[in-house]
Amino acid sequence: MTTPTIELKPSSHPLSATERERILAGPGFGRYFTDHMVTIKWTEGRGWHDGELVPYGPLSLDPATNVLHYAQEIFEGLKAYRQPDGSVATFRPDANARRFQASARRLAMPELPVETFIEACDVLVQQDKDWVPAHGGEESLYLRPFMIATEVGLGVKPANEYLFVVIASPAGAYFAGGVKPVSIWLSENRVRAVPGGMGDAKTGGNYAASLLAQAEAAVHGCDQVAYLDAVEHKWVEELGGMNLYFVYGDKIVTPTLTGSLLAGVTRDSLLSVARDLGHEAEEARVSIDQWRTDTENGTLTEVFACGTAAVITPVGTVKSAGGEWTQSNGEPGKVTLKLREALLDIQRGVAEDRHGWMHPL
Ligand code: COI
DSSP states (O other): OOOOOEEEOOOSSOOOHHHHHHHHTSOTTTSOOOSEEEEEEEETTTEEEEEEEEESOOOOOOTTBHHHHHOOEEEOOEEEEEOTTSOEEEEOHHHHHHHHHHHHHHTTOOOOOHHHHHHHHHHHHHHTGGGSOOTTSSOEEEEEEEEEEOOBSOOOSOOSEEEEEEEEEEEOOSSTTTTSOEEEEEESSOOSOOTTTTTTOOOHHHHHTTHHHHHHHHHTTOSEEEEEOTTTSOBEEEESSOEEEEEETTEEEEEOOOSSSOOOHHHHHHHHHHHHTTOEEEEEOOBHHHHHHHHHTTOOOEEEEEETTTEEEEEEEEEETTEEEESGGGSOOHHHHHHHHHHHHHHTTSSOOTTOOEEEO
């Protein structure tokens, strides 16, 4: 694998500071984008080449571009945080880079070297560092690296050309309600991913597969959909775009990685953060019956969702065709809030980074 250099071609018309400040005062999620993006090409026989930092703007694609037809696409999500001294650091970019490689392998795409993935993120954040929100709040700069098949043609085969792109978007709370508990619709007949299928790959297709059930969740008045496993329709897997954690008093449990649920970086980090705080933390299979009965008998004290975009979000009401129940009286649980603060403190640079997760720029 070759490591291309990234040539800087900065915009001569970045957004004005006043306009940027107006956006940073209430960015929401995924609505605004910074002034630049990084692009790197891959061509069979040549490898990675033509790395560039260029003004943010549309990609021009032939209508027969492979990705538009057969969805050979993968993506990542990671965040850059303003540190107390005004500098900027990203959180575990190496973990995202490795997962990106795993997704690439599953979709028969070329693997981007870990150091190139990190360098591309660094170059973009460095160039657009004024877009990283102020230290201390909920806001951060969300980075979205992705790769698409760019060969032109309708033959169904792995493409011989690809484009890797990183864009950045200032991000506030993923859910409009902030840390208010989200309601969950339990999808008992629709599945998101199957073991042996695209499973745990972070590819647009797995998210497309989740949208109908997400729309059904909305019809039932719920914010998010939870999926069960595709084989027995019994084991809790994940939400449409987040992993789940179950809190049993002092112990936290997250569904085991079975090959069909996403190996979330936040999910993985929380196993360590919880242990650092003296909690027991384990991966185990959790059935839907267990979720309901353990809530009813009071042993399951809290449930929360986690992901890069959503950080940690408490789960409130759970609805299914067979009935509904509520976690922690619909309030954010205390373990949920403690873990949320502990993780954010590391990311904001106010707690010791004992696992070496922060990547300063
Ligand atoms: C993330 O948390 O970064 C995700 O990828 C979930 C979603 C926004 C697609």
